[in-house]
């Protein structure tokens with residue numbers, strides 16, 4: 232398939248691996264963070280780490296939108312269905328993220344299904360909520376059109392890639408005059424997460440997380456462009472190479488980072504030039520700023536409360552803001568005590584450092600969010616990397 236096969240070519244991969252080995256100096260180590268879950272998945276699935284010399288180490292970053300959702304945000308979605316009686320529409324992965332009290336959206340859905348009659352009415356005649364899995368935000372709009380007597384809420388998550396479609400949805404709902412549709416907005420921003428990693432004590436004070444550069448996001452950068460990363464290159468002297476999600480993209484980016492480090496340079500380079508420009512998608516950016524504004528603060532799993540790191544719906548579109556409409560507030564909840572997702576998302580621990588990895592916590596029974604999505608570091612390592620661990624241990 233065009234634009235896929237040529238980026239998975241084995242001969243080219245061998246050539247790139249040789250070029251990386253040649254470029255990496257033997258008298259130093261290289262530590263690069265791949266920000267995106269898409270890169271983490273590609274590195275694990277295609278065994279990219281196995282092709283690197285031992286002194287070139289990849290560190291998983293926090294760029295998986297499902298992973299960074301804190302427990303309290305999942306709780307809000309559950310409360311909307313259980314207490315406000317809405318039809319809560321969510322993509323598949325967030326349904327399995329553990330919430331408070333041993334619940335998840337999926338378990339809450341099962342409970343609501345048992346309590347409701349076939350017409351969706353509870354035992355005392357009141358409407359009970361529902362939780363439905365959808366494949367795109369427009370499915371949620373369709374649900375709202377088909378159920379004019381019900382409140383329908385779209386659980387919107389994701390980085391800058393998924394924000395413009397949510398803005399389109401809200402404008403469509405307004406144009407259609409829908410009065411029963413709203414959005415629980417949990418959209419977060421990539422540059423804030425990178426800044427939080429670079430400002431973390433592990434990087435700045437203790438040096439326990441050595442970082443020589445970043446592989447920058449692919450899809451996010453199609454929207455925001457490469458310009459926002461220039462700050463990190465200039466202020467923190469960390470090179471950034473934006474890369475596509477195919478294995479050869481990632482390997483090429485690693486080679487470009489090594490060359491920058493060797494030359495003492497810290498620049499933003501764009502390996503994914505087939506889709507990313509310096510300015511990004513201006514039309515999408517305008518749409519996003521028309522519908523959304525910055526939140527003062529937002530809680531991330533693993534990274535804590537980060538200032539100006541997420542978006543909320545502007546007052547002009549308040550009717551479509553589920554937080555305002557249902558007066559629902561975020562409440563912080565601690566992760567499972569054995570879960571190391573926070574440390575994994577900050578890059579200070581690897582999935583296999585968690586003592587319940589692969590035993591208590593598996594993709595079938597996730598205890599933490601990083602084991603849910605295929606882009607989560609723990610799920611990726613469970614699917615593709617754990618056998619290599621076992622082989623090394625023998």
Ligand code: SF4
Nearest residue numbers: 571572585592599609
């Ligand atoms: S193995 Fe499970 S509990 Fe441990 S860090 Fe990963 S997701 Fe969290």
